[in-house]
Amino acid sequence: MSNEYSEDNLVEAATQDTLEDLGWTVEYAWHKETFGEKGLLGREDKSEVILKRYLLKALEKLNPDLPKVAYQHAIDQISEKAADKTLVQINKDKYALFTKGVDVSFTNEKGELVKKKLQVFDFENPTENDFLAVRQLEVVGELYNRRPDIIGFVNGIPLVFFELKAHHTDLRNAYNDNLTDYKDTIPNVLHSNAFIILSNGTDAKIGTVTSPYKFFNEWKRIEEDEEGIVSLDTMLRGTCDKTRLLDLFENFTLFDDSAGDLIKIIAKNHQFLGVNKVLAKAKNIEELKGKLGVFWHTQGSGKSYSMVFITQKVHRKFGGSYTFLLVTDRTELERQLYDTYTGVGAVTEKNVIAGNKNGMTGREHLRELLSENHRYVFSLIHKFSIDPKTESEYPLITDRSNIIVISDEAHRTQAGTFARNMRFHGIPNASYLGFTGTPIIKEELELTKNIFGEYVSIYDFKRAIDDGATLPLRYLNRGEKLGIENPQLDEKMAELIANEDLDEDQRRKLEREFKRDYPILTSEKRLDKIAKDLVWHFNERGYQGKAMFVALDKPTAVRMYDLVMKYWSAFIVDLKNQVENAEDQQEELQLKRKLKRIEETEVCVVVSSEQNEVDKFRKMQLEIAPHRKKMVERDLEKEFKDEENPFRLAIVCAMWITGFDAPCVSTVYLDKPIKGHTLMQTIARANRVYDDEKENGLIVDYGNVYKQLEKAYSVYGEGGERGGTGGTQTGGEGGNERPVELLEKLAEELKESIRATRGYLKELGFNLTDLLNAKPMQKLAKINEATDVISLNETTRTKFEIMARDVFRKYKALYPEEQIKPFIKEFNAIEAIYDQLNQKVKTADITEVMMQLQELVNESVFINEVAEPKQDEYIDLSTLYFDKLKAAFAKINRKNTVVFDLQKAIEQKLKQMVKENPLRLEFYEKYKKIIEEYNNGKDINATKKAFDDLTDFLKYLSEEDSRAMREGLDEETLAIFDLLKKDNLKDKEIEEVKKVAQKTLEALKNEKLKIERWRESTQLRAQVKTTIYDTLLWLPQEPYSEDDVNEKTNIVYQHIFTNYPGGGRSVYNTKVA
Secondary structure, three states, X not given: OOXXXXXXXXXXXXXXXXXXXXXXXXXXXXXXXXXXXXXXXXXXXXXXXXXXXXXXXXXXXXXXXXXXXXXXHXXXXXXXXXXXXXHHHHHHHHHHHHHHOEEEEEEOOOOOEEXXXXXXXXXXXXXXXXXXXXXXXXXXXXXXXXXXXXXXXXXXXXXXXXXXXXXXXXXXXXXXXXXHHHHHHOHHHHOOOOEEEEEOOOOEEEEOOOOOHHHOEOOOOXXXXXXOOOOHHHHHHHHOOHHHHHHHXXXXXXXXXXXXXXXXXXXXXXXXXXXXXHHHHHOOHHHOOOEEEEEEEOOOOOHHHHHHHHHHHHHHHHOOOOEEXXXXXXXXXXXXXXXXXXXXXXXXXXXXXXXXXXXXXXXXXXXXXXXXXXXXXXXXXXXXXXXXXXXXOOOOOOOOOOEEEEEOOHHHHOOHHHHHHHHHHHOOOOXXXXXXXXXXXXXXXXHHHHHHXXXXXXXXXXXXXXXXXXXXXXXXXXXXXXXXXXXXXXXXXXXHHOOOOXXXXXXXXXXXXXXXXXXXXXXXXXXXXXXXXXXXXXXXXXXXXXXXXXXXXXXXXHHHHHHHHHHHHHHHHHHHHHHHOOOOHHHHHHHHHXXXXXXXXXXXXXXXXXXXXXXXXXXXXXXXXXXXXXXXXXXXXXXXXXXXXXXXXEEEOOOOOOOOOOOOEEEEEEOOOOXXXXXXXXXXXXXXXXXXXXXXXXXXXXXXXXXXXXXXXXXXXXXXXXXXXXXXXXXXXXXXXXXXXXXXXXXXXXXXXXXXXXXXXXXHOOOHHHHHHOXXXXXXXXXXXXXHHHXXXXXXXXXXXXXXXXXXXXXXXXXXXXXXXXXXXXXXXXXXXXXXXXXXXXXXXXXXXXXXXXXXXXXOOOOOOOOOOOOOOOOOHHHOOHHHHHHHXXXXXOHHHHHHHHHHHHHHHHHHHHHHOHHHHHHHHHHHHHHHHHHOOOOHHXXXXXXXXXXXXXXXXXXXXXXXXXXXXXXXXXXXXXXXXOOXXXXXXXXXXXXXXXXXXXXXXXXXXXXXOHHHOHHHHHHHHXXXXXXXXXXXXXXXXXXXXXXXXXXXXXXXXXXXXXXXXXXXXXXXX
């Protein structure tokens, strides 16, 4: 097959074409890069990742007429490596230099000390910066060398890192096999990184230096109202356009340590587009009469971060000393917003939450804060109240017009007396931006328009699911299955229950008004049945995420805890009996792992406190004190959000059901008759994207909430009327899309996923039914047969693995429901094939592969030492008999598997040989063409041809592998000899060059190369170069001029720098990965 379709020439070339179309310059570096000030990129050696020539030019342009020492001081700071910091800490420090300026000091002509901040990028005129993409740039790390696919430099700073895979490769391999390795081996290339792009040409994702693969996101749109497609071209145009790239870097990058560990966040596609629509509208803020619009982005799509992006960009771009007042109606939402702003460093002031000042009421503190000039103020809407003792009308606090009120959950904070006090009396000239996670209902639409204006950005639940920003929700009515009695709840009761936490007075009112229904909902028999089922379902789920149980009220939450713990103990006893009676070791181990998890799992009650609660609960024969002790002494919220923490089941009633984000939550158990916005937000606790195995969020209904859910979505799913700026409706035809689908329907999807996998196996030549019907002794042979047909090439293997993982996700999501039963055998068979396929180490060993063939045909292959192969064992290819090797191959059945392993093993060997001698590039190019043709193969004939091609290539490689011996040199001396050699040398001159190669290496290894980390010392680098130059002066004078000696000195120096890290180590005595 033509090399036109290789990874380099297809995916990389496509990337190059688009980047050039966007105005980038693109260079190809590998084996073409020259070094020194006038070299291709101006690098002195391969360890440099800042292109200082381009950086200096930018610094001089943006900060003119400064002494050279000022520019050098800035370059030194930007290039500095911090040994005692993590990658993300370094990345954060570099980001501060690039966005805030580099502090330098110098003495001017008058002898005065001058301090300045040097600008690195021209953010106001993005196209005036220098954009250079470099393909295949070899970078030398402390111990290892790597060659990233493409690095995007802006003003010499490596801002964009591209990891590209061939079009037949699973994109996750770009992360698992390559990016994680780069972080370990050449972390300095990511020190200044803005973002990382992974692509195989069809799929493309963007993330940061801290993003796990699950949080790499697609970029499907350039404009918000586009349908959206996943493609490399859209990704590049959406993120690497010069203006968009610098906007993303400057205004849509955050470093958040609010959860403990520092993480780097870059805006998702919908956030970038939505925030910029707000900013575009706000440019005309004086003409908008205070109406900045409604920002409707569905729950789980990152509204808090979107607020930060908006407010920070306004401060950067608009000036004007704006104050942002962030208004919520619930304490936990206020705290969450404040924690987000402080976690990302946007808020550094203390006491900017109204009510957090000693000696003042919240009302008084709010007025004080707004009368001052703070960048951010946080308040509950209730604090816009009057003092009934002294006031009849809310007073004017300030008539400033540079106050922007962001109303979180605008549907709850937009109306009422407090909102009118704020809008018409306290801060009458402020502007208003409404945030909501659910659309505004028709009854509230006119009022909303009057306060905020039209929708300014829409990202509804369907688009969020389609984009992978959130997961779909599945619904399971276990209350109906268990025959649990649930009274028909009227609107009045749902309204009362939905009113936050019920205090004692509200609870008594509930009991009075619903004398018949409340006792039914809280009866011991009913709760006992739910608790027993909850313990079973929670522990038997296929996907084991964390879960929340939403109880009717606080006493019911505590009662449920006691009942759950009763059945938890019984479940453990039953499981221990199963372990004792296990029929085989594998079953026993599986049950023991399950038992360990259940024994260590903690269940906690999380409810708000109230006065005299201990006494009140004791009157109901309940103990709240142990639960309150946990809530006070521990940070339960942090523990629950931590995926590794054993606190896995939270029993709540009102806390955490809105404004609480824990992606590891996969299941919400509902036994509270809530409705409307609160219901929509509660179920959204389970829709966060988490790991590769989380297929959906699950809503388990014990209280017939589905009718309220249907009603809520009939109201909120329509999305109101999307006037003017809102774009087109994406939520389906008039709200036909449901917020949740019945879990049972997943059975149909699982059936289709298994059907597709079976069909693909059949297409490859394997019938899954044969494995299902095989006798126990035959099953292993059938599994091997399946893995062999799948191993036709990398393309077929990757496709099967992707299909199998889809089956696994859907199966786990449906388990343990009865609908799973028809699929158990097929699932087990597909899983067995998948496990066998991934049992072996991914990079095979040539020695091992050859020994497998030798077992089949005696003496067809000779290896120096026939023993259990070691990972770094060296195999002498010259000892192989290639004709007998082909004869052996003709006799074996599992040809695909052998060829797959052989090509992996050869790749490993070739990688080492090319690293040992940079002039072996021709071998790599030849091998690449063979593999591209192999990966395009469709049948056994292609497999046979691939084996012939690979063995011919192996023979070709073996001749090179033994060349050092024929030349009378060792491998490392041969590499230097090859670098020094010229055409048309006489025999005597060739021998002289060999001696110079030996002498050069001896001189270096006896002294300088023994020193640890010599490459980091300017003085030692210069000494190494001098040693090389001095020995090369002994080259034959007639064929080697002075210019030749200088040129060869640079070439040999780069080779030594690349392959000898110091301390006596090299690629020759350490098998470098």
